[in-house]
Amino acid sequence: MEWLLRSDFDTLTTIALWSIAAVLATTVILFVYTVGLRVATISEGQRRRQFLNRWRDVFAMSMLGWASMKHRAIPRIRRSDRIDLLEEWNRARSMVDGAAVDHLIELAKRAGIPELALRLFESRRIQSRILAVQTIGHLRLAAQRDAILELLDHDNTALSITAASALIDIDPDFGIELIVPMINPRRDWPKTRVSVLLRQAGSARISEPMYRAIRVEDDPGKTYLLQFARLMESEILDALVVDLLRESADPGVLNAALKLVSGFAGVPRIAALTQHDAWFVRMQAAKVLGRVGQKEHLSLLESLLDDREWWVRYRAAQAITALPFVGPNDLRKLQSRQKDRYAVDILQQSFAEAGLA
């Protein structure tokens, strides 16, 4: 290896030599880091298992009835257990309702969870703050309402939606009035979480704010919010849908509103929408007519069987098959008078699906 120690290498080779040293050092660091990660994962798993063994019963007993827990000592909380404790407590808290919530909050107070959460709230790490906000919400710490409020506009999606959820936990009436108008501007909020949040507040509480928000939004905003409208109270939703179908000319809004039709109100307007320029509006209208259509709508649906769009033909055929006043003989007659190949094919498929083939 003497040649390696020569001093007369050109610049390029010298750089290459130093690069080898750097690459070797990096590889060793990566290797040590990876092995370290493995060791840490194993010991973390063991520690967590021990933690869960100590706390599982405590959480379960608390949820079932606080009385038996009142005079029982709770396990000692080690420094390394703190995050696990908050996570597990939040998990347990998310699963329960009613009196069990109060029992868990009592347990949290005994375990010093509020103090831990408040300390974590000051952390600069986003993950820690998310956990803290979730815990504060679950603890219903009203004194922290304004601090949580400030986080609603935070750039971090997870933190802002967790703050929204916490606000509803702390003060649902106040929270929902603020949050509903934010749903459209905050499209980064995952829809599933928005849906959970609205469900958490309850349909009685969200109906009015949702109605107002949908009314004042522009067409894309209306379309977006209507995805969550199913969670509203049915009377308010029906009124909203009828209004939107009557007033709106936007295909997106009409499509979203048609998906929410549940009653017989506004049927003439729905029938008219089977002739709309946008195929998805025609399709939805045909689908709704299958539920609420009358005899006079049969010819309208029949006219859609040779529509240029497959989905319109399919929904029209399904709607015709579903109409309660059209019997098997009527359906056969209807099929035999079709001249268009697409109409015949789609009726055949629809009949087969309905077990009439």
Place this chain on the structure above:
Amino acid sequence: MTLQEFVLAGQWIFLAYFVGINLGYLLQNVVAAHGIRRYLQTAEQYEAENVFSALDIPISVVVPAYNESASIIQSVRAMLQLEYPQYELIVVNDGSSDDTLEKLIDAFDMREFPEAYRARVECAPVQGVYRSTRISNLRVVDKENGGSKADAANAGINMCRYPLVCVVDADSVLQPDSLRRVVRPFLEDPTTVAVGGTVRIANGCTVKQGFLEKIGLPSNFLALVQVVEYLRAFLFGRMGWSPINGLLIISGAFGLFHKETLVEAGGYNPKAVGEDMELVLRLHRLMKAKQRPYRITFVPDPVCWTDAPENLRDLKGQRVRWQHGLGQALMLNKSLITNPRGGAVTWVAIPFYMIFELFGPIIEVAGYVFIILCGIMGWLAWPEALIFLGLAIGLGVMLSTSAIMLEELSFHMYPRFKQLALLYFIAIVENFGFRQLTAIWRFQGLVRWLRGTEHKWEAITRSASLAETRQIQLKK
């Protein structure tokens, strides 16, 4: 040009290539590590809060099958148990000469059904559509053999009813929550048009009822090397391109697409050798031509496990095909190369792929020949040559070590220390022979593409672990 000048010029070309490719990979590594860290931070939160609701986007899963008689029932049974609230399964029997269709009909009580078929993307004629009388979300399309998986996938796409289409290889083993994981980018960003996930090597794993029961490493050396290769390719190869929207390939074994965009692009190209890459390039081309904002994203989660070739013949066939497909896919979408508004795809990803992935084998093979020639002629300065060789090997080991670290940081699928040691061992020994061999195969693939040789599909031998386990299950 004198011989000396020629040798000197050659040295500089090899050096520039060497620096370029390694800098590129190192950069990808950094981007990928950052991306995985961010992804994992949000994934935990997402997992904790995720609940199925009416807002989840329904998915059509398309499974092209050609002569899959031995494994199709097990695969379909597994795919019917995926954890997702609303999805349909469309199996496409691509004119199998074995009893794939008959087995499906028997196992799932399929009946021929008068489906009003609509041909939105091109494919060979459909002979019949079957619906299961027991399982409402299962349909089978029987079609004439179109000569390619792409053709079969197109027939499946024509049958899809849901807004997202997931095309899956019939012999792939899926993670039960794979759909839930790959759908996430579609929920978070409505401009998403395609998502790919990490594909892992199934050799050495235990598969039961079509699901992975135990993760293991293969005993076959070639398969073992491919485990490390796949870690590199997916964890930093793909993850490195995704944040800049420069992903050029979504594995054909598992990909999720926005159906209307897929149809607008014309579906898969049945004539493409690398139909998966060609499709992604065409999606980029379409979206850029239409000037619509879009995302083609990669999720690092392991979603699918696939069989890797265990003998040199199959491996060579695969690598030659990949290289051929790469050249063809880039040429079929050459307008993307010259599109001044092509963004990261045109300015970063395609140049990298063209220089280092497509034409790289020329430089690599020429490099080997050059060194051997120089050695024979006595022109080689051995100390310097060994230093550069050492650096090349060192960088190779470092990149593999980094991929193993990313795996440990994220999903740690190989939990035993022995497995970790084996992966490190492979990270070192793959540099002696295997890499050179793949460079030669890739060179052959490149020549095949440049000569316009027609590609012929060859039957691939299944790995014992996967095929036998499945057959045992069937016999029981």
